[in-house]
Amino acid sequence: MLTDEFDRQVENLVDKGYPDIAGLTKEEFKQQLEPLKDRVKELEKLKKEPQAGYVRFVIVVQSDWVDGEKAMQLVKRNNKMGFSVMDADDIKRFKPIEGIELPTGIAYLAVDIDTGKETLNITPNEAIKTIKEKHRTPLTLEEGIALITHFPDILQKNNGFSLLGSRCSDRRVTALWISGGKPKLGWCWAGNPHTWLGSASCGSRLGCD
Structure with missing residues (x-):
């Protein structure tokens, strides 16, 4: 059941300390997220075969509540914590590009996620065309x-x-990869291809409204 997965993700955020960072009690935090559970129920009828690099949905806490630098430090993979080569101010410069409107509220669902294996070794400038097509x-x-x-x-x-949905005023795009066994947030040039980087996308975003 997708609602079980929703509950798992909520507990994951609580265990990582998101309520404290957001200035809420655990109960207040959960109450803020609870309306999203009804949106998850809507996804039950959307059947799609699981495949590598694909996820049905994730809960995304808005950066106004937990910023990217703090969130990255809470990522844990194989007992190794995530890190960023970008400082907090630099991360905040990256805003959603034109055409992306985020739902309101403390959090929302990113739905039908693909990490972009088919765009490996394709420049972000070209990959975004494929995504939009x-x-x-x-x-x-x-x-x-x-x-x-x-x-x-x-x-x-x-x-x-790569995360092409956020840009600042230069030619950089942010990306996530493994470095020294740790999850890393960094950046690459939008015009450069990398054999080890695809470009991730989603089908939609669902808020509480």
């Missing part, structure tokens, strides 16, 4: 961190993914 939307920086927060093993050595 399929009527999908690139993952934002926060959505990428949420994905590996809930599914850390989806991040594989030599198979990370």
